[in-house]
Amino acid sequence: xxxxTQSSRYLVKRTGEKxxxxxxxxxxxxxxxxxxxxxxxxxxxxxxxxxxxxKEKGDIPEGYSVSREKxxxxxxILESASTNQTSMYLCASSSNSNTGELFxxxxxxxxxx
Amino acid sequence: xxxxxxxxxxxxxxxxxxxxxxxxFSDSVNNLQWFHQNPWGQLINLFYIPSGTKQNxxxxxxxxxxxxxxxxxxxxxxxxxxxxYFCAVSILTGGGNKLTFGTGTQLKVxx
Numbered sequence: 001x002x003x004x005t006q007s008s009r010y011l012v013k014r015t016g017e018k019x020x021x022x023x024x025x026x027x028x029x030x031x032x033x034x035x036x037x038x039x040x041x042x043x044x045x046x047x048x049x050x051x052x053x054x055k056e057k058g059d060i061p062e063g064y065s066v067s068r069e070k071x072x073x074x075x076x077i078l079e080s081a082s083t084n085q086t087s088m089y090l091c092a093s094s095s096n097s098n099t100g101e102l103f104x105x106x107x108x109x110x111x112x113x
Numbered sequence: 114x115x116x117x118x119x120x121x122x123x124x125x126x127x128x129x130x131x132x133x134x135x136x137x138f139s140d141s142v143n144n145l146q147w148f149h150q151n152p153w154g155q156l157i158n159l160f161y162i163p164s165g166t167k168q169n170x171x172x173x174x175x176x177x178x179x180x181x182x183x184x185x186x187x188x189x190x191x192x193x194x195x196x197x198y199f200c201a202v203s204i205l206t207g208g209g210n211k212l213t214f215g216t217g218t219q220l221k222v223x224x
Contacts, residue, residue: 033211042217043199045211090156100144102158107155109154
């Protein structure tokens with residue numbers, strides 16, 4: 001079975017702090033994604049990566065950056081957390097094809113005070 | 114971009130009842146998936162179904178790509194089926210496999 005592991009299920013941070021959300025997948029997938037989920041807005045794509053050291057902006061990249069130094073790991077970085085970044089963050093991975101099936105981690109619920 | 118609409122937005126069932134969830138999309142797609150989000154927030158893959166029909170236990174799904182819709186059938190529902198069901202699609206050109214999600218159907222199954 002594909003396993004996508006997110007480092008923290010629940011985090012509480014203060015405004016202005018730097019926040020790292022880590023995601024690791026064990027299926028040698030080329031593509032990795034970060035989504036955020038908010039009530040009434042559904043899932044929105046923040047960033048994705050289709051190869052090591054490659055990244056592309058999704059629909060809502062402002063206030064976020066990402067890092068992919070190794071194929072299995074994709075990190076989401078909030079340089080200076082703000083209260084409007086309180087959300088559920090979901091990492092996903094898929095194989096490198098136009099029809100690649102997407103697999104999600106358990107999610108990280110971030111609260112910024 | 115592609116639009117994905119799901120209906121109904123909310124659904125309450127008695128245990129044992131059957132239901133049909135619908136997903137309409139606005140463009141030709143090369144990837145369509147159904148997910149179940151459990152009460153703890155995790156998204157579980159149900160079906161990868163860009164066309165045709167698949168079944169897995171009490172669940173089945175049908176996608177009619179030419180008419181741009183997909184249906185998820187839940188039979189003999191159980192309380193553990195409660196949660197949010199999402200349909201997600203990616204388009205044939207320019208979209209790679211970045212999925213666009215519908216807003217989901219919130220299902221509650223009661224005893």
